[in-house]
Amino acid sequence: MNAQTQIPEGYRADSKGRLVPISTIKPIDIERDAVVTSLIEKVKATRQQLIDFKAVAFGDIEAFIELSLEQYGVHVAGGKGNITLYSFDGQYKIVRQIQDSIRFDERLQAAKVLIDECIQSWSADSNDHIKTLINDAFQVDREGKISTGRVLGLRRHNIDDPKWIQAMEAISDSIKIVDSKSYVRFYERDKDGKYQPISLDFANV
Structure with missing residues:
Protein backbone atom coordinates (compact mmCIF):
# COMPACT_ATOMS: atom_id res chain seq x y z
CA MET A 1 0.00 0.00 0.00
CA ASN A 2 1.31 3.44 -0.93
CA ALA A 3 2.33 5.58 2.07
CA GLN A 4 0.07 8.35 0.75
CA THR A 5 -3.04 6.10 0.71
CA GLN A 6 -5.59 7.09 3.30
CA ILE A 7 -6.20 4.29 5.82
CA PRO A 8 -9.81 4.15 7.08
CA GLU A 9 -10.40 4.73 10.77
CA GLY A 10 -10.36 1.50 12.75
CA TYR A 11 -7.94 -0.26 10.39
CA ARG A 12 -4.19 -0.80 10.13
CA ALA A 13 -2.21 -1.74 7.05
CA ASP A 14 -0.13 -4.93 7.39
CA SER A 15 3.23 -5.67 5.77
CA LYS A 16 1.53 -6.62 2.49
CA GLY A 17 -0.55 -3.46 2.39
CA ARG A 18 -3.80 -5.19 3.33
CA LEU A 19 -6.26 -3.38 5.58
CA VAL A 20 -6.79 -5.21 8.87
CA PRO A 21 -9.42 -4.22 11.47
CA ILE A 22 -7.67 -3.09 14.64
CA SER A 23 -10.15 -5.12 16.69
CA THR A 24 -8.70 -8.31 15.18
CA ILE A 25 -5.04 -7.46 15.86
CA LYS A 26 -3.47 -9.06 18.92
CA PRO A 27 -2.54 -6.57 21.68
CA ILE A 28 1.09 -7.80 21.66
CA ASP A 29 1.35 -7.00 17.93
CA ILE A 30 0.07 -3.48 18.57
CA GLU A 31 2.58 -3.01 21.39
CA ARG A 32 5.41 -4.29 19.20
CA ASP A 33 4.45 -1.85 16.48
CA ALA A 34 4.37 0.98 19.01
CA VAL A 35 7.89 0.17 20.28
CA VAL A 36 9.34 -0.08 16.76
CA THR A 37 7.74 3.07 15.37
CA SER A 38 8.55 5.08 18.48
CA LEU A 39 12.24 4.11 18.39
CA ILE A 40 12.48 4.70 14.64
CA GLU A 41 11.09 8.21 15.07
CA LYS A 42 13.73 8.90 17.74
CA VAL A 43 16.46 7.41 15.55
CA LYS A 44 15.49 9.66 12.65
CA ALA A 45 15.48 12.68 14.94
CA THR A 46 18.91 11.73 16.31
CA ARG A 47 20.27 11.24 12.79
CA GLN A 48 19.06 14.69 11.84
CA GLN A 49 20.80 16.10 14.91
CA LEU A 50 24.05 14.45 13.75
CA ILE A 51 23.58 15.86 10.26
CA ASP A 52 23.04 19.33 11.72
CA PHE A 53 26.03 18.93 14.07
CA LYS A 54 28.28 17.80 11.20
CA ALA A 55 27.40 20.95 9.27
CA VAL A 56 28.10 23.10 12.32
CA ALA A 57 31.42 21.32 13.04
CA PHE A 58 32.74 21.74 9.50
CA GLY A 59 31.50 25.33 9.39
CA ASP A 60 33.14 26.26 12.69
CA ILE A 61 36.44 24.61 11.71
CA GLU A 62 36.49 26.34 8.33
CA ALA A 63 35.64 29.69 9.92
CA PHE A 64 38.48 29.31 12.42
CA ILE A 65 40.96 28.41 9.66
CA GLU A 66 39.96 31.51 7.71
CA LEU A 67 40.31 33.63 10.86
CA SER A 68 43.77 32.22 11.54
CA LEU A 69 44.99 32.73 7.97
CA GLU A 70 43.65 36.29 7.88
CA GLN A 71 46.46 37.21 10.28
CA TYR A 72 48.84 36.76 7.37
CA GLY A 73 46.60 38.16 4.67
CA VAL A 74 46.06 34.71 3.19
CA HIS A 75 42.83 33.21 1.92
CA VAL A 76 42.49 29.56 0.92
CA ALA A 77 39.35 28.67 -1.02
CA GLY A 78 37.74 25.28 -1.08
CA GLY A 79 38.55 24.05 2.42
CA LYS A 80 41.15 21.57 1.19
CA GLY A 81 43.78 20.00 3.40
CA ASN A 82 43.97 18.00 6.61
CA ILE A 83 43.86 20.05 9.81
CA THR A 84 44.44 19.16 13.47
CA LEU A 85 43.26 21.55 16.17
CA TYR A 86 44.13 21.26 19.88
CA SER A 87 42.52 22.78 22.92
CA PHE A 88 44.75 25.15 24.90
CA ASP A 89 45.46 22.53 27.59
CA GLY A 90 45.98 19.76 25.03
CA GLN A 91 43.17 17.69 26.53
CA TYR A 92 41.20 17.59 23.29
CA LYS A 93 41.98 17.54 19.63
CA ILE A 94 39.88 17.68 16.47
CA VAL A 95 41.06 16.25 13.16
CA ARG A 96 39.53 17.30 9.88
CA GLN A 97 40.46 15.15 6.91
CA ILE A 98 39.69 15.56 3.22
CA GLN A 99 40.06 12.22 1.47
CA ASP A 100 40.16 12.19 -2.31
CA SER A 101 39.19 9.06 -4.21
CA ASP A 179 35.24 11.82 -5.44
CA SER A 180 36.15 13.71 -2.30
CA LYS A 181 34.92 12.95 1.21
CA SER A 182 35.32 15.01 4.34
CA TYR A 183 35.72 13.62 7.84
CA VAL A 184 35.94 15.20 11.27
CA ARG A 185 37.05 13.19 14.29
CA PHE A 186 37.18 14.14 17.95
CA TYR A 187 39.68 12.94 20.57
CA GLU A 188 40.22 13.22 24.31
CA ARG A 189 43.48 12.52 26.12
CA ASP A 190 43.32 9.72 28.66
CA LYS A 191 45.22 9.38 31.94
CA ASP A 192 48.20 7.90 30.05
CA GLY A 193 48.41 10.92 27.77
CA LYS A 194 47.12 9.07 24.70
CA TYR A 195 44.36 10.50 22.55
CA GLN A 196 41.28 8.30 22.44
CA PRO A 197 38.48 8.86 19.91
CA ILE A 198 35.17 10.24 21.14
CA SER A 199 32.93 7.90 19.21
CA LEU A 200 29.71 8.98 17.58
CA ASP A 201 29.14 5.45 16.31
CA PHE A 202 26.02 4.00 17.97
CA ALA A 203 27.69 0.59 18.35
CA ASN A 204 30.65 2.05 20.24
CA VAL A 205 28.98 4.36 22.75
Missing part, protein backbone atom coordinates in the same frame (compact mmCIF):
# COMPACT_ATOMS: atom_id res chain seq x y z
CA ILE A 102 41.36 8.81 -7.28
CA ARG A 103 41.49 6.76 -10.45
CA PHE A 104 44.00 6.55 -13.28
CA ASP A 105 43.24 7.23 -16.92
CA GLU A 106 44.83 5.61 -20.00
CA ARG A 107 48.16 7.38 -19.42
CA LEU A 108 48.92 4.88 -16.67
CA GLN A 109 49.48 2.33 -19.41
CA ALA A 110 52.20 4.57 -20.86
CA ALA A 111 53.83 4.70 -17.44
CA LYS A 112 53.77 0.90 -17.22
CA VAL A 113 55.44 0.54 -20.63
CA LEU A 114 58.17 3.01 -19.66
CA ILE A 115 58.73 1.26 -16.34
CA ASP A 116 58.97 -2.13 -18.08
CA GLU A 117 61.62 -0.65 -20.37
CA CYS A 118 63.50 0.56 -17.30
CA ILE A 119 63.45 -2.90 -15.75
CA GLN A 120 64.71 -4.47 -18.96
CA SER A 121 67.56 -1.97 -19.24
CA TRP A 122 68.68 -2.27 -15.66
CA SER A 123 71.51 -4.68 -14.97
CA ALA A 124 70.75 -8.10 -13.54
CA ASP A 125 72.26 -7.13 -10.19
CA SER A 126 70.15 -3.97 -9.81
CA ASN A 127 67.80 -3.58 -6.86
CA ASP A 128 65.49 -6.61 -6.93
CA HIS A 129 63.40 -5.07 -4.15
CA ILE A 130 62.47 -2.13 -6.40
CA LYS A 131 61.54 -4.54 -9.19
CA THR A 132 59.25 -6.45 -6.83
CA LEU A 133 57.57 -3.23 -5.70
CA ILE A 134 56.98 -2.25 -9.30
CA ASN A 135 55.46 -5.59 -10.25
CA ASP A 136 53.25 -5.56 -7.15
CA ALA A 137 52.09 -2.02 -7.86
CA PHE A 138 50.52 -2.97 -11.16
CA GLN A 139 48.81 -6.12 -9.92
CA VAL A 140 45.01 -5.92 -10.01
CA ASP A 141 42.69 -7.07 -7.24
CA ARG A 142 39.67 -9.35 -7.58
CA GLU A 143 37.63 -6.46 -8.95
CA GLY A 144 40.24 -5.74 -11.60
CA LYS A 145 41.40 -2.52 -9.92
CA ILE A 146 44.96 -1.36 -9.43
CA SER A 147 46.05 -0.27 -5.95
CA THR A 148 46.34 3.51 -6.14
CA GLY A 149 48.49 3.57 -3.01
CA ARG A 150 51.10 1.22 -4.46
CA VAL A 151 51.25 3.02 -7.79
CA LEU A 152 51.60 6.43 -6.15
CA GLY A 153 54.20 4.97 -3.81
CA LEU A 154 56.50 4.43 -6.80
CA ARG A 155 56.99 8.19 -7.00
CA ARG A 156 58.82 8.14 -3.68
CA HIS A 157 61.79 6.33 -5.21
CA ASN A 158 64.58 8.64 -6.34
CA ILE A 159 65.75 6.80 -9.46
CA ASP A 160 67.94 8.75 -11.87
CA ASP A 161 66.73 7.19 -15.10
CA PRO A 162 65.18 9.40 -17.82
CA LYS A 163 62.53 6.82 -18.66
CA TRP A 164 61.70 6.36 -14.98
CA ILE A 165 61.29 10.11 -14.54
CA GLN A 166 59.07 10.21 -17.63
CA ALA A 167 57.03 7.31 -16.24
CA MET A 168 56.51 9.15 -12.95
CA GLU A 169 55.30 12.18 -14.92
CA ALA A 170 52.86 9.94 -16.78
CA ILE A 171 51.54 8.59 -13.47
CA SER A 172 51.04 12.13 -12.16
CA ASP A 173 49.25 13.18 -15.35
CA SER A 174 46.99 10.12 -15.27
CA ILE A 175 45.54 10.89 -11.83
CA LYS A 176 41.86 11.81 -11.81
CA ILE A 177 39.98 12.78 -8.64
CA VAL A 178 36.56 11.14 -8.93
Whole structure:
Protein backbone atom coordinates (compact mmCIF):
# COMPACT_ATOMS: atom_id res chain seq x y z
CA MET A 1 0.00 0.00 0.00
CA ASN A 2 1.31 3.44 -0.93
CA ALA A 3 2.33 5.58 2.07
CA GLN A 4 0.07 8.35 0.75
CA THR A 5 -3.04 6.10 0.71
CA GLN A 6 -5.59 7.09 3.30
CA ILE A 7 -6.20 4.29 5.82
CA PRO A 8 -9.81 4.15 7.08
CA GLU A 9 -10.40 4.73 10.77
CA GLY A 10 -10.36 1.50 12.75
CA TYR A 11 -7.94 -0.26 10.39
CA ARG A 12 -4.19 -0.80 10.13
CA ALA A 13 -2.21 -1.74 7.05
CA ASP A 14 -0.13 -4.93 7.39
CA SER A 15 3.23 -5.67 5.77
CA LYS A 16 1.53 -6.62 2.49
CA GLY A 17 -0.55 -3.46 2.39
CA ARG A 18 -3.80 -5.19 3.33
CA LEU A 19 -6.26 -3.38 5.58
CA VAL A 20 -6.79 -5.21 8.87
CA PRO A 21 -9.42 -4.22 11.47
CA ILE A 22 -7.67 -3.09 14.64
CA SER A 23 -10.15 -5.12 16.69
CA THR A 24 -8.70 -8.31 15.18
CA ILE A 25 -5.04 -7.46 15.86
CA LYS A 26 -3.47 -9.06 18.92
CA PRO A 27 -2.54 -6.57 21.68
CA ILE A 28 1.09 -7.80 21.66
CA ASP A 29 1.35 -7.00 17.93
CA ILE A 30 0.07 -3.48 18.57
CA GLU A 31 2.58 -3.01 21.39
CA ARG A 32 5.41 -4.29 19.20
CA ASP A 33 4.45 -1.85 16.48
CA ALA A 34 4.37 0.98 19.01
CA VAL A 35 7.89 0.17 20.28
CA VAL A 36 9.34 -0.08 16.76
CA THR A 37 7.74 3.07 15.37
CA SER A 38 8.55 5.08 18.48
CA LEU A 39 12.24 4.11 18.39
CA ILE A 40 12.48 4.70 14.64
CA GLU A 41 11.09 8.21 15.07
CA LYS A 42 13.73 8.90 17.74
CA VAL A 43 16.46 7.41 15.55
CA LYS A 44 15.49 9.66 12.65
CA ALA A 45 15.48 12.68 14.94
CA THR A 46 18.91 11.73 16.31
CA ARG A 47 20.27 11.24 12.79
CA GLN A 48 19.06 14.69 11.84
CA GLN A 49 20.80 16.10 14.91
CA LEU A 50 24.05 14.45 13.75
CA ILE A 51 23.58 15.86 10.26
CA ASP A 52 23.04 19.33 11.72
CA PHE A 53 26.03 18.93 14.07
CA LYS A 54 28.28 17.80 11.20
CA ALA A 55 27.40 20.95 9.27
CA VAL A 56 28.10 23.10 12.32
CA ALA A 57 31.42 21.32 13.04
CA PHE A 58 32.74 21.74 9.50
CA GLY A 59 31.50 25.33 9.39
CA ASP A 60 33.14 26.26 12.69
CA ILE A 61 36.44 24.61 11.71
CA GLU A 62 36.49 26.34 8.33
CA ALA A 63 35.64 29.69 9.92
CA PHE A 64 38.48 29.31 12.42
CA ILE A 65 40.96 28.41 9.66
CA GLU A 66 39.96 31.51 7.71
CA LEU A 67 40.31 33.63 10.86
CA SER A 68 43.77 32.22 11.54
CA LEU A 69 44.99 32.73 7.97
CA GLU A 70 43.65 36.29 7.88
CA GLN A 71 46.46 37.21 10.28
CA TYR A 72 48.84 36.76 7.37
CA GLY A 73 46.60 38.16 4.67
CA VAL A 74 46.06 34.71 3.19
CA HIS A 75 42.83 33.21 1.92
CA VAL A 76 42.49 29.56 0.92
CA ALA A 77 39.35 28.67 -1.02
CA GLY A 78 37.74 25.28 -1.08
CA GLY A 79 38.55 24.05 2.42
CA LYS A 80 41.15 21.57 1.19
CA GLY A 81 43.78 20.00 3.40
CA ASN A 82 43.97 18.00 6.61
CA ILE A 83 43.86 20.05 9.81
CA THR A 84 44.44 19.16 13.47
CA LEU A 85 43.26 21.55 16.17
CA TYR A 86 44.13 21.26 19.88
CA SER A 87 42.52 22.78 22.92
CA PHE A 88 44.75 25.15 24.90
CA ASP A 89 45.46 22.53 27.59
CA GLY A 90 45.98 19.76 25.03
CA GLN A 91 43.17 17.69 26.53
CA TYR A 92 41.20 17.59 23.29
CA LYS A 93 41.98 17.54 19.63
CA ILE A 94 39.88 17.68 16.47
CA VAL A 95 41.06 16.25 13.16
CA ARG A 96 39.53 17.30 9.88
CA GLN A 97 40.46 15.15 6.91
CA ILE A 98 39.69 15.56 3.22
CA GLN A 99 40.06 12.22 1.47
CA ASP A 100 40.16 12.19 -2.31
CA SER A 101 39.19 9.06 -4.21
CA ILE A 102 41.36 8.81 -7.28
CA ARG A 103 41.49 6.76 -10.45
CA PHE A 104 44.00 6.55 -13.28
CA ASP A 105 43.24 7.23 -16.92
CA GLU A 106 44.83 5.61 -20.00
CA ARG A 107 48.16 7.38 -19.42
CA LEU A 108 48.92 4.88 -16.67
CA GLN A 109 49.48 2.33 -19.41
CA ALA A 110 52.20 4.57 -20.86
CA ALA A 111 53.83 4.70 -17.44
CA LYS A 112 53.77 0.90 -17.22
CA VAL A 113 55.44 0.54 -20.63
CA LEU A 114 58.17 3.01 -19.66
CA ILE A 115 58.73 1.26 -16.34
CA ASP A 116 58.97 -2.13 -18.08
CA GLU A 117 61.62 -0.65 -20.37
CA CYS A 118 63.50 0.56 -17.30
CA ILE A 119 63.45 -2.90 -15.75
CA GLN A 120 64.71 -4.47 -18.96
CA SER A 121 67.56 -1.97 -19.24
CA TRP A 122 68.68 -2.27 -15.66
CA SER A 123 71.51 -4.68 -14.97
CA ALA A 124 70.75 -8.10 -13.54
CA ASP A 125 72.26 -7.13 -10.19
CA SER A 126 70.15 -3.97 -9.81
CA ASN A 127 67.80 -3.58 -6.86
CA ASP A 128 65.49 -6.61 -6.93
CA HIS A 129 63.40 -5.07 -4.15
CA ILE A 130 62.47 -2.13 -6.40
CA LYS A 131 61.54 -4.54 -9.19
CA THR A 132 59.25 -6.45 -6.83
CA LEU A 133 57.57 -3.23 -5.70
CA ILE A 134 56.98 -2.25 -9.30
CA ASN A 135 55.46 -5.59 -10.25
CA ASP A 136 53.25 -5.56 -7.15
CA ALA A 137 52.09 -2.02 -7.86
CA PHE A 138 50.52 -2.97 -11.16
CA GLN A 139 48.81 -6.12 -9.92
CA VAL A 140 45.01 -5.92 -10.01
CA ASP A 141 42.69 -7.07 -7.24
CA ARG A 142 39.67 -9.35 -7.58
CA GLU A 143 37.63 -6.46 -8.95
CA GLY A 144 40.24 -5.74 -11.60
CA LYS A 145 41.40 -2.52 -9.92
CA ILE A 146 44.96 -1.36 -9.43
CA SER A 147 46.05 -0.27 -5.95
CA THR A 148 46.34 3.51 -6.14
CA GLY A 149 48.49 3.57 -3.01
CA ARG A 150 51.10 1.22 -4.46
CA VAL A 151 51.25 3.02 -7.79
CA LEU A 152 51.60 6.43 -6.15
CA GLY A 153 54.20 4.97 -3.81
CA LEU A 154 56.50 4.43 -6.80
CA ARG A 155 56.99 8.19 -7.00
CA ARG A 156 58.82 8.14 -3.68
CA HIS A 157 61.79 6.33 -5.21
CA ASN A 158 64.58 8.64 -6.34
CA ILE A 159 65.75 6.80 -9.46
CA ASP A 160 67.94 8.75 -11.87
CA ASP A 161 66.73 7.19 -15.10
CA PRO A 162 65.18 9.40 -17.82
CA LYS A 163 62.53 6.82 -18.66
CA TRP A 164 61.70 6.36 -14.98
CA ILE A 165 61.29 10.11 -14.54
CA GLN A 166 59.07 10.21 -17.63
CA ALA A 167 57.03 7.31 -16.24
CA MET A 168 56.51 9.15 -12.95
CA GLU A 169 55.30 12.18 -14.92
CA ALA A 170 52.86 9.94 -16.78
CA ILE A 171 51.54 8.59 -13.47
CA SER A 172 51.04 12.13 -12.16
CA ASP A 173 49.25 13.18 -15.35
CA SER A 174 46.99 10.12 -15.27
CA ILE A 175 45.54 10.89 -11.83
CA LYS A 176 41.86 11.81 -11.81
CA ILE A 177 39.98 12.78 -8.64
CA VAL A 178 36.56 11.14 -8.93
CA ASP A 179 35.24 11.82 -5.44
CA SER A 180 36.15 13.71 -2.30
CA LYS A 181 34.92 12.95 1.21
CA SER A 182 35.32 15.01 4.34
CA TYR A 183 35.72 13.62 7.84
CA VAL A 184 35.94 15.20 11.27
CA ARG A 185 37.05 13.19 14.29
CA PHE A 186 37.18 14.14 17.95
CA TYR A 187 39.68 12.94 20.57
CA GLU A 188 40.22 13.22 24.31
CA ARG A 189 43.48 12.52 26.12
CA ASP A 190 43.32 9.72 28.66
CA LYS A 191 45.22 9.38 31.94
CA ASP A 192 48.20 7.90 30.05
CA GLY A 193 48.41 10.92 27.77
CA LYS A 194 47.12 9.07 24.70
CA TYR A 195 44.36 10.50 22.55
CA GLN A 196 41.28 8.30 22.44
CA PRO A 197 38.48 8.86 19.91
CA ILE A 198 35.17 10.24 21.14
CA SER A 199 32.93 7.90 19.21
CA LEU A 200 29.71 8.98 17.58
CA ASP A 201 29.14 5.45 16.31
CA PHE A 202 26.02 4.00 17.97
CA ALA A 203 27.69 0.59 18.35
CA ASN A 204 30.65 2.05 20.24
CA VAL A 205 28.98 4.36 22.75
